[in-house]
Amino acid sequence: xxxxxxxxxxxxxxxxxxxxxxxxxxxxxxxxxxxxxxxxxxxxxxxxxxxxxxxxxxxxxxxxxxxxxxxxxxxxxxxxxx
Amino acid sequence: xxxxxxxxxxxxxxxxxxxxxxxxxxxxxxxxxxxxxxxxxxxxxxxxxxxxxxxxxxxxxxxxxxxxxxxxxxxxxxxxxxxxxxxxxxxxxxxxxxxxxxxxxxxxxxxxxxxxxxxxxxxxxxxxxxxxxxxxxxxxxxxxxxxxxxxxxxxx
Numbered sequence: 001x002x003x004x005x006x007x008x009x010x011x012x013x014x015x016x017x018x019x020x021x022x023x024x025x026x027x028x029x030x031x032x033x034x035x036x037x038x039x040x041x042x043x044x045x046x047x048x049x050x051x052x053x054x055x056x057x058x059x060x061x062x063x064x065x066x067x068x069x070x071x072x073x074x075x076x077x078x079x080x081x082x
Numbered sequence: 083x084x085x086x087x088x089x090x091x092x093x094x095x096x097x098x099x100x101x102x103x104x105x106x107x108x109x110x111x112x113x114x115x116x117x118x119x120x121x122x123x124x125x126x127x128x129x130x131x132x133x134x135x136x137x138x139x140x141x142x143x144x145x146x147x148x149x150x151x152x153x154x155x156x157x158x159x160x161x162x163x164x165x166x167x168x169x170x171x172x173x174x175x176x177x178x179x180x181x182x183x184x185x186x187x188x189x190x191x192x193x194x195x196x197x198x199x200x201x202x203x204x205x206x207x208x209x210x211x212x213x214x215x216x217x218x219x220x221x222x223x224x225x226x227x228x229x230x231x232x233x234x235x236x237x238x
Contacts, residue, residue, distance in 0.1 A: 024186065024218040044087070045211045050219070063219030066211045068226050071175065071234030072089040 023052065023060035033060065045069055085128055085193035088136035089235070090205040097237075101201050104174050104235075105164025120164075121200035125180045125223070126156030130192040130213045141195060141203035149216075150186040157182060159196060163228070165235075173233035180223040187216045194223060196234075207235060 020027040033052045040047040045066050052061040096102060103121045110116070124141070128134050132145025143154055160178035167173065180194065190213040196206040214221070226232040 022184070022218055040212055047212060047214075049214070059217050061219050062215060062217040063221065064214050064216060065220075065222040065224065067224040068209055068211065068234070070232050071209070071226055071236060072087060072207050073171075073236035073238055074089050074094060075238050 021052065021061065023054075025054070025060050028054065028060065043069065085130070085132055085208060085210055086135035087193075087208055087210045089207045090138050091136045092139040092204065093206050096204060101204060102198055102206070103200075104161065120161060121198050123159040123161060123176075123206065124156050124197055124199045125159050126154075126195050126197065127152070127182070127187070127191045127221075128193045128195060130190045132193070134193055134195055134208050136208075138195065138205045138208060140205050141197040141199075147187050147189065147191045149188060150184075150218075152182060152185045152187060155199075156180075156194075158199075166228075168230035168233075170238065171230035171233075172237040173228055173230060173235065175225050175228035175234040177225075179225060182216070182221040184218065185216050185221060186218055187214075187221070190215055209234075 019030045021030045021033065023033070033054055036051040036053065038049040038051065045068050047064060047066045049062065049064045051059055054060050093102070103118055106120060108117055126141055127147040128145050129147055134145065141155065146154060157180055159176045159180065162177035163175070165172060165174040192213045193208055193210045195208055198204045198206060211223070225234055230236065
């Protein structure tokens with residue numbers, strides 16, 4: 001009868017147990033930051049900004065994601081001959 | 083000064099001269115090159131204070147963003163799909179999002195210039211998206227639907 005291998009877990013340090021996020025001040029606990037989402041929607045694009053502030057209100061992480069709804073176009077034209 | 087979304091005027095003329103190759107093609111020889119490879123395109127970000135528009139003829143570092151993990155010249159455009167037609171419109175759209183990962187761009191920017199990295203950095207088009215800064219984060223530009231109404235480049 002096959003025996004299932006026993007999995008061993010490395011004990012986690014307290015820092016590893018806390019969800020962290022990379023910021024301009026290094027890795028910081030997410031719990032200590034405030035997320036401010038911001039949406040911009042118009043005919044040309046949709047933009048989502050995720051802005052994280054620390055306890056002092058300083059922006060320590062800001063990402064933006066833009067969906068370009070419409071590119072650029074060129075109307076071809078030909079002239080009549082004669 | 084401001085950036086303005088546009089297809090670069092020089093690009094329109096260069097299309098007729100055959101400067102840009104977005105897709106694979108088998109050509110009747112005009113010389114010795116009958117099966118050229120596709121050109122490589124790049125995407126550079128520009129400050130809101132810059133002036134890039136239809137009159138822009140080539141990539142320039144003037145007015146380009148600078149910051150942590152941003153490389154001058156921008157990122158490569160993924161071009162897995164050749165240009166195609168939809169109805170009476172010719173269309174082309176990059177096959178992946180433009181992603182600037184883990185950058186810090188502290189001065190506001192609002193435009194991206196698509197240009198031909200293979201052919202002397204010749205400008206293709208300018209796209210604007212509102213003023214933005216990035217702090218230890220990612221800036222993603224997701225491409226529009228590749229159809230006759232929305233494709234990034236449309237020749238109707």
